[in-house]
Amino acid sequence: MGYGKHFAAALLAATTLFAAGCRDSRTIPMADGRPQITIMVGGLEKVIYLPAMLTKQLGFFEKNDIDVKLLGEQSGANAETALLTGDVQGVIGFYDHTIDLQAKDQCLKSVVQFADVPGEVELVSKADTAAITSVRDLKGRNLGVTSLGSSTDFLTQALTGQEGLTTADYTRVKVGAGQTFIAGMNHNGIDAGMTTDPTVAQMVTSGEAKVLVDMRTEAGTRAALGGLYPSTSLYMRCDTIDAHPDIVRKLVAAFVQTLRWITAHTPEEIAAKMPPQYANAGKDLYIQSIRDSIGMFNGTGLMKPEGAQNVRNILGRYSRNVAPVRDRIKVEETYTTAFVEEALRGARR
Structure with missing residues (x-):
């Protein structure tokens, strides 16, 4: 998910809705004494977001006395608007959005960090595997990203930037995910592109593509980006967290149980x-x-500070929102480990 050129429109829409008296984001509906939480997920079928549905399937929301509705949404603009207007109480997506939004004076926090690495893979189409054997070979190519300004866009720029390439050296193409990504690669729309499982497994197994860079592991991520890049997280508005710590505590406990x-x-x-x-x-x-x-x-839900700092460094170079204000970004205000630490202490008892 991402904002890019859609962010201004999303923020304008959110502002308009606020002015019209939209739902107070600090208010969480109740039914039969149980909180009714709605969470938007950046692709329910993607393995990188698997803990969202798995938590529901395992019954951990119910065991923690909360009802949770999961909504799938590929558009970052729509997800952010829904969060800003209070139509959803949380988003499961990439942590980097909390930093990107802070640059726009919006306060979001990751309350549980599922992963320290992106889980993304740079695939090369079957027709180009002989010519593209390294990141440097991506020069002059059409590279697929979910959308401009998305996390895959930032990661593509960071990956190629490690080899001295800039966006002037290649063309970024919006191809979405899943079937639209596959269609783009198989019909010469893109030469290479960044995506996740199960798309990766499907294309590699069929012989339609080959892995160029694998950021599903810590070693692969450090080699590609020079450090960790925390990705999948549950992030929420700061005012919602402050107004409902007991509900956030239950929500985080459910996800920590799933990670374990x-x-x-x-x-x-x-x-x-x-x-x-x-x-x-x-x-x-x-x-x-x-x-x-x-x-x-990561099995714990904890954020690693070095990872958060590396995300800020990368966005400080490649995000149009963050780059102009990178020196005033306060990374420590984009996540909290308090709820996860409490959940882990409870799990050990």
Whole structure:
């Protein structure tokens, strides 16, 4: 998910809705004494966001006395507008959005950090594998990103920037994710592009693409970006967190329980808990996609400060919002570990 050129429109829409008397983001609906939480997820079927649906499937929301509705939304502009206007109480997406929004004087915080690495892969199309064998070979090519200004856009710029390339050296093409990404690669729309599992497993297994850079592991991420890049997180408005710490505590506890469950179970066991339609390309392929990406989840929910700082450094170079104000960005205000630490203490008792 991302903002880019859509951010101004999204922010304007949010401002207009606020002025019209939209829902107070600090108000959380209740039913039969249970909080009714709505969370927007940047692609429910993506393995990088698997803990969202898995938590629901495992019943951990209910066990923590909260009701949670998960909404899938590929558009960062729509997700951010929904969060800013209070139509949803949280977003499960990339942590970098909290920094990008701080540059616009909006306060969002990651309350649980699922992953220290992006879980993203730079794929090269079958037709170009002989010519593209390194990041430097991406010069002059069409490179697929989810959208301009998205996390995949920032990561593409950071990845190529490590090799001295700038956006003047290649063309970024908006191709979305899933089937639209596959279509773009198979019909000469892009030569290479950044995407996640299960798309990666599907294209590699079929021979339609080859992995150029793998950021599903810590080693691969450090090699590609010069450090960690925390990605999947649950982030919320600061005023919502401040107004409802008890509800946030329950929500975080549910996700921490899921992260601990993941570390104790196999890809086969994880796949069996997920909705059957997520394996529409085949059960074995879905299990393979989980096996290839599941190591990205940190098992604790804690943010690593070095990772947060590296995200700020990267956005400070490649985000149009952050670059002009990078020196006043306060990274420590974009996440909190307090709720996760409390959940972990409770789990150990």
